[in-house]
Amino acid sequence: MSAFYERVARFYDAETSEKVDDLQLYSELADTYGEPILDVGCGTGRVLIHLAQEGHTVHGVDDSPQMLARLQRKLDAFPHLAAQIKAVKADIFTYTADQPYKLILLTYNALMHFHTQDKQIALLKHLHSLTAKEGLLVIDLPNAGEMFASQDNDSPILDRTFIDHESGHLIMLSAVSHLDRVSQLMRVQWIYDEIADDGTLKRLFVPHVLRYYFESELRLLLHVTGFVVENVYGSTEGEPFEDGSERMIVYARPL
Numbered sequence: 001m002s003a004f005y006e007r008v009a010r011f012y013d014a015e016t017s018e019k020v021d022d023l024q025l026y027s028e029l030a031d032t033y034g035e036p037i038l039d040v041g042c043g044t045g046r047v048l049i050h051l052a053q054e055g056h057t058v059h060g061v062d063d064s065p066q067m068l069a070r071l072q073r074k075l076d077a078f079p080h081l082a083a084q085i086k087a088v089k090a091d092i093f094t095y096t097a098d099q100p101y102k103l104i105l106l107t108y109n110a111l112m113h114f115h116t117q118d119k120q121i122a123l124l125k126h127l128h129s130l131t132a133k134e135g136l137l138v139i140d141l142p143n144a145g146e147m148f149a150s151q152d153n154d155s156p157i158l159d160r161t162f163i164d165h166e167s168g169h170l171i172m173l174s175a176v177s178h179l180d181r182v183s184q185l186m187r188v189q190w191i192y193d194e195i196a197d198d199g200t201l202k203r204l205f206v207p208h209v210l211r212y213y214f215e216s217e218l219r220l221l222l223h224v225t226g227f228v229v230e231n232v233y234g235s236t237e238g239e240p241f242e243d244g245s246e247r248m249i250v251y252a253r254p255l
Helices: 002-015 022-032 046-053 064-077 118-132 144-148 215-224
Strands: 035-041 058-064 085-089 101-106 131-142 158-162 170-180 185-195 201-211 227-233 247-254
Touching: 002 064, 002 158, 002 170, 002 185, 002 201, 002 247, 022 046, 022 131, 035 046, 035 131, 046 058, 046 064, 046 085, 058 064, 064 085, 118 131, 118 215, 131 215, 185 215, 215 227, 215 247
Parallel strands: 035 058, 035 101, 058 085, 101 131
Antiparallel strands: 131 247, 158 170, 170 185, 185 201, 227 247
């Protein structure tokens, strides 16, 4: 996971600046379940900083030095949050904490970085050991059914455009992707086209692999790792998970 984010870290905040639809959900869960909260794959702190600004104690773990360096620069600008935030570079499989977490978050697509069943089970077992008895694990994923029903396309598709925060340059982000419906792996070639002020173009190719999950599969993974699924929603607004839902948001509690 780290290698991909090491290469795209400079773009990440600008690329995800409009991703705010889930923040209210996490605020409500934090108010309900309490703290401390663990943000797995916290990156540059999109969710972590939001929750800390609302007064919650949040810990973050990530394996990308570049992403964490950008998080630290943000924290340097908010010294009043220092007592509420702890972010560390660590392997989530061996990460330890002084006390169990009331709320553990695998936010926007985080679980998709764990490609094999062995790693998925190891991860969820370890998160179970970190979850308070009365706590909650939240997993936010795309609805695999929608992707598996779509047609393959080998042509580059423009995903989004944004302005790089550091250079002020226009970035055009495209993707060429292939979904292996047997392994459930999506192999993506991200193409970052950076348009400089003089009109010249700099192109960055970054490969990425993501693993899709179906609801019944995830329920079984959670069951064998000591969790029980409490709810499954189709959006961050709590809509039912059904055919056509964009997201699959799973709430699981330890048995």
